[in-house]
Structures are given as C-alpha cells and as structure tokens.
Amino acid sequence: MTFFDLARRNVSRHWLRSVLAVIGIVIGVIAIATLGIMGNSISLMFGDMVTDVGDTLVVSPATGVGGGKLTERQVDDITRAVGSNQVIPFASTADKISVGEKEGGAMLYAIPAGDIPSLLEVESGAYPRDTGAGCLIGSELAANSRENGLKLGARVRIGDETLRVTGVLEERGMGFDINPDYAIVVPYSWYSNHYDEDEYDQVIVKVRDVNDLDAVKESIEQRMNRREDVVTIMDTRGILESVFAATDSITVFLMGIGAVSLIVAGVSILNVMLMSVTERIKEIGVLRSIGTRRSEVMRMFIYEALFLGLAGALIGGALSFCAGYVVTAVFVGNPDYLFDPTSLLYIVFGMAFGVITSVASGFYPAWKAAQLNPIQALRHE
Amino acid sequence: MPVISFEHVSKVYPLPAGDVVALDGVDIAIEQGEFVLVMGPSGSGKSTLLNIMGSLDVPTSGEVTIAGNRIGGMDDDDLTLLRRDHIGFVFQQFNLIPLLSVVENVEYPLILKGRQNGARERAQEVLEAVGIAASHFTHTPGELSGGQQQRVAIARALVNDPDFLLCDEPTGNLDSKTGTAIMDLLDRMNREEGKTVVMVTHDPRMTGYADRTIRLVDGRVAE
Secondary structure, X not given: OOHXXXXXXXXXXXXXXXXXXXXXXXXXXXXXXXXXXXXXXXXXXXXXXXXXXXXXXXXXXXXXXXXXXXXXXXXHHHHHHOOOOEEEEEEEEEEEEEEOOEEEEEEEEEEOOOXXXXXXXXXXXXXXXXXXXXXXXXXXXXXXXXXXXXXXXXXXXXXXXXXXXXXXXXXXXXXXXXXXXXXXXXXXXXXXXXXXOOOEOEEEEEOOOHXXXXXXXXXXXXXXXXXXXXXXXXXXXXXXXXXXXXXXXXXXXXXXXXXXXXXHXXXXXXXXXXXXXHHOHHHHXXXXXXXXXXXXXXXXXXXXXXXXXXXXXXXXXXXXXXXXHHHHHHHHOOHHHHHOHHHHHHHHHHHHHHHHHHHHHXXXXXHHHHHOOHHHHHHOO | OOOEEEEEEEEEEOOOOXXXXXXXXXXXXXXXXXXXXXXXXOXXXXXXXXXXXXXXXXXXXXXXXEOOEEOOOOOHHHHHHHHHHHEEEEOXXXXXXXXXXXXXXXXXXXXXXXXXXXXXXXXXXXXHHOOOOHHHOOOOHHHOOHHHHHHHHHHHHHOOOOOEEEEEOOOOOOXXXXXXXXXXXXXXXHHHOOOEEEEEOOOHHHHHHOOEEEEEEOOEEOO
C-alpha cells in the first residue's frame, strides 16, 4: 500500500465522477491530436504537391523595363554573375495546337534542348534534339488528351509546323519556376525560329550548394540592378518557407481550438478534486494527526489527478489514432499522412498535454488539502 | 525524565470579541508507564491540552517537552514527525480510513515511516494482541462493530511502538459493556506492556483505571 495505491482507490471509490472527468480529458486529447494531425496533413499534402525547388532562383525582368523580356546579353550577364552554377533561360507562350482533326490550345515552354534534362524528367520516350522538330508533353496533358491522339509519337501542329512528340514528362507538381504538367515543352531553337524571337521570359538558376543561395542572389543583384531594377529575383526557398510558415500557423490555430476543450476538461478535474478534498477533510485530519506530512497529503491528491490524466490520455491517444485516420482519409484524402512521424507526434503531444492539464488542475486542490489545519480538519463533520 | 512535561504553559486564542485563555500557566509532568486521566467541564481547556500534548498545536507561552523534544520553534514537518514517531492517537469516533482494509489501516503508520518489509506481519501481530480475529483483517472498517473499530484504532496507535497513547473519550461512542472491554484493553496495555496512557474523559467511572487524575478548571490545574 502506497500513496499511489491510496490515490487509485480514491479515484475508483467515486468511479462515475472520475469517468466523467476522464471523458473531458479524452475529448480534449482527441481535439488537440486530431486538429494537429489535420493541420500537419495539409502541410504534408502541400509539400507533396510542390516540387522540391529549394535550390532554385528564378530571375524575371522587372516589370515595365525592356518590354518584360530578358535579352541574350542580359542572360550572359546573369551567367557571368552566378559563376559555375547552371543558368537555364526559357520562354513561354500559349498557342493553338491541333492533332489530326482535333484542335485545342496549350501552354508552350521553350527551353534550350541541352538544358531540358537538368530541369525535367522524361517518363517515356526521349528528349528532343536541338535541331529536330520534336517536343515533350506534360504528364497531365498526356493523360487528358490520349483519346484525342496526343501521345508518344503523335504529330502536333503548331501554327504551320508539325512537331513529333518524342517523350512524355514525369509528373512534376506545382512549381515556382515552370509548370509543365499541362504544357508542351519545345527546344528553344525551334521556338526562336518559329516565332522569330530571340529573347527570354525568365531565367532559372540552379544553385549547386543550397548554402550559396543568398550569395548567388546577391551577386546577380549586384551585376544586374546596380543602377536600376532590371530584374527581380525570386528565391523559391524563401517562398516555400513562407508557405510552410502559413500552414504551420493553421496547425497552431487548429490546435488552439483543441486546447480550449482541454482547458474545459482541466476545470472539470479541478472541480472533481475540490469536491474530493471537501468530502475528505476529516480523513485528511486523521492522516495528518497520525503523522502524514503536508507534502505527502499533497502527493496523494496530485497522484489522483495524475491517474485521471493518464487514463484520459491513454484512452484519448487510442481514439485520436482512429479520429486521425478518419480526418486524413475523409478531409485530406490520404490516410498515409497519419502514419507520418510528424503526424503521430501530435498524438503524443495531445496525450502529454492531457496529463499536464490534469496534474496542473489537481495542484490547487492538493495544495488546499495539504494546508488544512489538522485540529480543525479532525473536528469537521 | 517525564514523557510529557508542561512548564507554565498558556494558550491564548485571539478573537475579535477579546482574547480567550484556554490554558493558563499549566504545569504537568507525566512519567513513563503512568495511566493519567484528564477531566474537567466543557470549556476547561481539555481539548487544547490534548492538542498540545499531541503536538497538533503549540503553546502561546511556556515550555512543552514531548518524549524529550521541546516543541517550541518546531515547524509543521517536525511536529508531524514527532506525532508519527512518538504518539499514538485514539479518537472518540475511531477515525479509521474507510478506503483501507483493517490490516492496511494498522499498517499505514509503518508505511509512513518507510517500513515496507515486515509491515504486514507487524500489523497482524498488533491486531491479534488487541483481540481482532484474523478473519476480519481484510474487512473494511465499515463492516466492523464500533467496539471492533476502536480496537483496530488502538492497534493503529500502538503499531509504531509510541512513547504514549493519547485517548480522546475512547469509549464515548460505545455502549457500556463494549466501553468496559476497551478500557480493559487499554489497562492491559498499560500494565503488561508498560504503555503510558493519557486519556481525556467525562466519565467519572474511569478513575478506577487511572493512577491519577488531572482536573482542569478554567484552563488551570485544580488542586
């Protein structure tokens, strides 16, 4: 028999009241864990959607200068500014296309043929040659237009020229540089001839060492924008970070809502414990008179709160797992996100918060019990 | 050296209507092995005297020594440990812990002392000595008669082998036959085990058990 044992027995003596207090903690733990998992899943889903472009700078012409295009010379300047890092200039446009009798419109990306492999992966087929009239089609475009004949080996008409589809691209997801999933990618040389164009829309700079990102950005800034803003440089890592910061705020906000329910549960524990102390004033007097120290009385009541908290956290943790599954499957659409360690951590977090709330709520009643005057407590009826 | 010694002990309760003097210059010495009754009318200071002897309260002035320890200047923890190690309490209303079984109630002071090994055996031994059948050890206090509960309470008071027993009207809630049995038990503990017993009572019949009686009137020891 120990204080822990005594606390356990007292919790089970008033089992209905204890169960009701535990239910409060269970709901609080589920709320925190589930809403945390939901926020985290949104974050994970976003991370999956966005291509990993953390090592990329996108250089665009500053609005209103030079007609919104980058000249060959400016691209050369950028190339010199970034040293050994790779520079990929590209142009984009939209045009009517036709395959056989079918007509439609598509986005075109024109990238120097030699640079395409370092930017895009081909799922089937091959990269187009610089001199040939070949093109690549985006994965979604290929999937959506297969029955219309737009597939590997098909012939696509753009204006008065015909291009052969040499390859289908791998799905790339939403990117901050280019979004080729719904587009057609052509060698820049073909584009330049076809549209009689020798300027670029943007330049992608692949920075080999992510730690150099800021230095490279600064170097371009120095070279290009010395007198006036000729280009704007987008740091994709920064954008990605601010997006994740936003999803993190959503998670914190959702968990804050969950925390409110746990605080309510804490108040109910406080109430139950205060009742327990009031009912047992005489018993506390007896315990004190036969040699139980204040700290030991306090410990006994804290253990009671701990018991309620542990029971609530364990049940709540188990139910959070089920609720998390439903949330990720129904609202986010991918239950795999639940099994990500960052999601499971929210269950642990919810459980820990449940136990902490219970113990914190039990602290005042326990202190009150310990402060009772033994003589007055013994006289209490 | 006396087990309990009071020298010029006073206890004053300051109240808005004026100070209430509960004890007024009390001198008492109780020797090892004595059976002492404390008697007196209501409001004579019996309870205050008992509380200070039990180190549940401290005097306003004067010197109190309990089992060789001066209680002046002791903090709450010191007083608690003094109760735990030197004093056995027996109350009018038994005051057993309803959550614990009979044997656990008796075991409890040993556990407080940090004695886990042999605590159960010691508790059973004392319960047998006060006349509780082994078949009742696992019962809860509520399942026992008043007389049996008081025997368990006495066992709990004795289990730590205290220097003295402090009994507050121990037969007050019992019928006269059961009360006599409890008094016989306390008498036996005093004569055979040499336990010092201090007992507060209203009942003049108890004087037959005692070596002497301290009479309190208006907070003073009456000659």
